[in-house]
Amino acid sequence: MPRPLPDRAATFVREVRSFTDEHIVPLEPKLGALGFVGLKPELDRLRDEVKKRGLWLPFLPTEVGGQGLSLLEYAHVSEALGRSPVAHYVFNCQAPDVGNMELLHLFGTDAQKAQYLLPLARGEIRSSFGMTEPEHAGSNPVWLSTRARKDGSDYVIDGHKWFTTGFEGSSFCIVMAVTDPDAPAHMRASQILVPTSTPGLRMVRNLPVMGEAGGDWASHAEIVLEGVRVPQDHRLGPEGAGFMLAQERLGPGRIHHAMRWIGVAERCLELLCQYAIRRELAPGKPLATRDTVQAWIAESRAEIDASRLLVLDAAEQMDREGQHAARDAISVVKFYVANMLDRVMDRALQVHGGLGMLDDTPIAWWYRHERAARIYDGPDEVHKASLAKRILARHGMKKRE
């Protein structure tokens, strides 16, 4: 890498990676059989071990119990954790808690921090984030029907959300709701902290994602809010700042995801190579001797390396100049890395043949679940169009509606 990590961070990343390979990867076969819910007790024991080793909550400052890594440093950690489907959970880095903690840390009041951030940071509770609505395209984040009306000192919220990750079992949900429908499009909504025990907040179902409704953290709920009443001091940040906060959250989130995807891709490539060496087409003639397989290895290597450089470059830009300055780089990262992941997973699966279709390796799990990478936080098409429009504007293109 062009800019090597400082020693302390490099050591940290190495430890995270060793822990993942030694303690989490071996649980993978059980994951298929037991699911996250069945495996949770074991994972929670590992969480204690992670805390003991001083690896807990790497991306948050030390004052709330984290390790205080920069975004660039945490990016490397996220890659290391990406090597196994449940490693982020074990280090308390799982979405959506990671983003929720960042928001609370940056924008929460002292009371909000005490009540919500600190227990989250200690791993005692979990949280969720309710933004996308079934009725509107998620790619247009300012188009929302959920309404929060003021009533005395409360908000009364009515709405319908889905893809609310980890809602089941979460203690509170950050709900994006329109607080002023007459404001300009980007200032209509606010984010409101809603305890999941609040009357009127109801889970319709855990969404059946590629055959799995899952449970607890490993689930994505469809929820309804009917006359859900919370005090106005549960609003996060100023009124109308919902969209701005969501953007604030998404920038680093895209870096985290992209580095996780790189971890997934590296692991897929390792599995591909190992299997290609082991599996024989005929006695003494392993798959790895085929130049089609060799071409896939080389192309995967190139595309993964390109992805990592792009992500680290974007992270460095964000650390240095902030999210706005880095938005071209973030757009590039989002669609480039998600598509790289698709290709690498597909090659790994193809080399494994029938075995690739089975949950005997994590490839099939990633193949079906990480397909979502090209969709959430803005589908490929949206990022490409918005990047191109900014480039064209710099070439003198006039704005159109």
Add this chain to the structure above:
Amino acid sequence: MPRPLPDRAATFVREVRSFTDEHIVPLEPKLGALGFVGLKPELDRLRDEVKKRGLWLPFLPTEVGGQGLSLLEYAHVSEALGRSPVAHYVFNCQAPDVGNMELLHLFGTDAQKAQYLLPLARGEIRSSFGMTEPEHAGSNPVWLSTRARKDGSDYVIDGHKWFTTGFEGSSFCIVMAVTDPDAPAHMRASQILVPTSTPGLRMVRNLPVMGEAGGDWASHAEIVLEGVRVPQDHRLGPEGAGFMLAQERLGPGRIHHAMRWIGVAERCLELLCQYAIRRELAPGKPLATRDTVQAWIAESRAEIDASRLLVLDAAEQMDREGQHAARDAISVVKFYVANMLDRVMDRALQVHGGLGMLDDTPIAWWYRHERAARIYDGPDEVHKASLAKRILARHGMKKRE
């Protein structure tokens, strides 16, 4: 299409398609929740209705209760059935029974036909086919470890198979086993009819395919055979003909599969178009107005049409000149159509956004399960290499080992 179907066949295909759209497609939402096993009673009632309407078992001759369609005609039927994941089952055209019935019809003794073919043809029992072994690449069909040794008038079989589709609940399994290890590679194995109740034949597990072990017909078993004893008259065809029979079975099987994939792709494209019209990016601006989406529709249309022409052309060649003469066309069909399917499913899923990841449409089911199309019955790479070698030989290339 260049060569239109005769009237009788065209009417038949239309009826199959209407039946599928009216009676089977509406069951799809239940399929996600109940699985095939839960849905089976309802599907079996539909089977009775199919029999009443004279649509049952289209590909087999009338003397065994079928409708006597040619391969070309049945190809159209298979496309119509492909529109829904369980339609082939309802018409008794599901793999591996369809291939097993063809083998028994062509090569079975009268006793074998009476005992195995007729109950299958009536839909009273199901069957399975045990060929692939975990220890050897499925792409090299002559490399098998399963052994059938003669002992008096019996065979005693030892071996290990997987991807034995529908083994659970089947009455018998056609097992491919080496009967003469010293014969030339393509004449070592025979196919043997093994009742699943035979001692020593044991199911290890239903393979967890993309998160689903499934059950009954909708499952793929790993099985072991330890000292499994069956009379030698349970061999199908001559000794050493196992590989030849497997090839005989695969040719039409690839046509059936390819046309089923086209049915899947057509349905995906319909869903894509309908959703693109319905789903708005902003009020009054549906997805279908995006030229990226339009390009995907046009490319899908082109690739599906190309696929259908290729398959029908291959089917016609097979009807006219036999499987050997058509083998280039069959290879082309196998890899071209499987890859077309991948692209069309991917586009349909992407247009559906988050919804595309859910079992609320059949797209997610196909996306994870039909990924296998590029693997089974010969992965892309094997078909490409063997086709190219035949082409190069006609240009004067000398054979190499």
Add this chain to the structure above:
Amino acid sequence: MPRPLPDRAATFVREVRSFTDEHIVPLEPKLGALGFVGLKPELDRLRDEVKKRGLWLPFLPTEVGGQGLSLLEYAHVSEALGRSPVAHYVFNCQAPDVGNMELLHLFGTDAQKAQYLLPLARGEIRSSFGMTEPEHAGSNPVWLSTRARKDGSDYVIDGHKWFTTGFEGSSFCIVMAVTDPDAPAHMRASQILVPTSTPGLRMVRNLPVMGEAGGDWASHAEIVLEGVRVPQDHRLGPEGAGFMLAQERLGPGRIHHAMRWIGVAERCLELLCQYAIRRELAPGKPLATRDTVQAWIAESRAEIDASRLLVLDAAEQMDREGQHAARDAISVVKFYVANMLDRVMDRALQVHGGLGMLDDTPIAWWYRHERAARIYDGPDEVHKASLAKRILARHGMKKRE
């Protein structure tokens, strides 16, 4: 092929192909050195031979000296001629004369036929077609600036055209000009026969296409028309019918081109195979043993076969039901085949390595000149969008401006 050609046509195609391989292919090395202009005398001698053998002008009816083939039959001829860059010329099938002759045959007055069609049909003169204008996107054929104003019994034409193929040395040019700017968009223009000797008609330059301005038929001119005066009886078809005639001309033209591209692709694939067998990476190890090369051969075979089936299917639809009914098929053919050609040429060039960059084989010539296939007569993007809009309309999409 699904629908074999009638015997007479099959024999005709075989003869065309033999003639091309025996008499025209051997001239290719000279083409690079001498260019079309230098080679013309030799080609004109071959034209006489073609006439003697009764192969001249295959696509026009016998009453004007042609062979009266159907579109489907001529499609096969165009493939055979596509095998060499100048074969269409030798058989008097070269664009734009082929389209001009069809227009004159269908829509010309007796006087126009006598003066323009018959000498063209005999190969005594050449013609050109002036449609595209540098100022407007060729993909929007109704947006033209060239004006023909009536003055007494004459038209006086002012305008600017480019990509006027074969203008240099042609006797007349069919010029598309706006005759009524106030008519609805598709009825504004007319086609007018303009002798190239008419005062005010001037060639600015032969366009430097990929390094070659070429000459005579093998050139594409930029021309200006300043006060060019021709009698109104030189209008082809009714006033305002220019666009309709252009469409009429384009339908079969796209079939001709597409089959020519298939001929090019087949020839490239042959050259690829032959070179891959001949060229050794190391002693005794020809390129053809690499499975990457084999994969390219197989993919090219599949894509060429798919292309041919699509084109013949479209041609048959046009012969049977007319151009309007076949317009989906024509759009598919236009972009699918042009892109197939790109890929096959690229693979052939890559296998040839450095040699592929040289004019020592025809591959480099096609690589640079046939890149235009994805652009002229409607670029990929236009055909995809218009096809998709028709498909979406059938799914209920409402029309937008």
Add this chain to the structure above:
Amino acid sequence: MPRPLPDRAATFVREVRSFTDEHIVPLEPKLGALGFVGLKPELDRLRDEVKKRGLWLPFLPTEVGGQGLSLLEYAHVSEALGRSPVAHYVFNCQAPDVGNMELLHLFGTDAQKAQYLLPLARGEIRSSFGMTEPEHAGSNPVWLSTRARKDGSDYVIDGHKWFTTGFEGSSFCIVMAVTDPDAPAHMRASQILVPTSTPGLRMVRNLPVMGEAGGDWASHAEIVLEGVRVPQDHRLGPEGAGFMLAQERLGPGRIHHAMRWIGVAERCLELLCQYAIRRELAPGKPLATRDTVQAWIAESRAEIDASRLLVLDAAEQMDREGQHAARDAISVVKFYVANMLDRVMDRALQVHGGLGMLDDTPIAWWYRHERAARIYDGPDEVHKASLAKRILARHGMKKRE
């Protein structure tokens, strides 16, 4: 970029870029008409200007008249020069002189430096490099037929070379010839400095590359050597070191090329954006409003950025650890960047429509000439295979012949 250039180098790069845009880009239209030979006098005047400004020969140390940039720094310069087809020549950075100067600088004797390096460095003479032979695949650099036999104190050389860039008009050619056919494969050949006036050295032709034989520096010769006699002190480096020196030369060469390609790609993307804004599909509706075009812009941006990061990372590795340590990175760069270039050129051409086919922009020139990027210095397939083999070896794969 992660690691910003030191100020001095950044200023240098900016000056090179301004000079290129102000003085060389405006000559492009003449290049099409006059060719390199016709433009040479003007370019040679610009060379004087470059010297005056202290920008001459950036990659060589100051002691031979260069600017002493590191490889990483020069990489940026090469990108700036890549913006125009003849800019490298103007700065005396053109292949093959750049590589020849590096070799002479590193391995030349004092006499060789005085006679050959210094005049080259001053731009008074040009040189060429004779390696590839028509009879053997260039991708196998140890397979050569050219022989240099000792005779007294001389070598007598017989052989046949092609793709000897800039041979016409060069003062000497570095010829790769087998000096010991019995040595191990990688130690058979030596590099020998052969004045082009030596009897027996004859140019057969300038190769017709994509329609252009070119001339002087802008040409690629086929040459024969028949009894060519030079003193043994004209050998460069030790006997048998030819292959090692060629490798030494290729590593930085690939970085130079790759950065040049990035310059080409950036310029193509600029032209694409500018034209897309300017060109209207209909009044008021520029091409740039199409989301297909926007997707191409975004994808090009992503792929160019990825390419630059990969090249700079490789250059940094080479500066820091040497070529051997960086060979994986160099392989990645070679095939990834060459393919990126292909895609970006293709998109730029397609957006330009008919104009893209013309020499009116430099796109068509690059499209036909830079196609060679995927071939020379090792075709894609060779780099992919050798990279994959190294990766597989690290996973425990045993070596095969």
